[in-house]
Amino acid sequence: MSWFSKHIFSRLGFGGNDAERVVEQLERIRAAMLDTLGDEGARKYPLVVRRVFHSKDAQALWYARGELMAALADLHGERVAHQRMSELSHMFDGLLPKSLLPRRTRLRG
Structure with missing residues (x-):
């Protein structure tokens, strides 16, 4: 981990092993997001890949x-896109303020 990353995470209240854990969790999320998009999606949506x-x-x-979500809906349809995004959303637990996390609701099918 770079000095800059350590500094930023320590300012956010994450120290030592916590900072490294956060960085590893972010990399897992990033990889999962790109994997969810897949090769076809990466070719069709290079700006999404770049942003992630x-x-x-x-x-x-x-x-x-x-x-x-928009890219996945175009590639696979809304239902599949929602399922994949729901799986990804759980990966953010502990990284964001609760106000940003989705509420657990049941969608009517």
């Missing part, structure tokens, strides 16, 4: 979900 790849923190990745 260059997102610096959990909030930036969280907000990139909107573009990813």
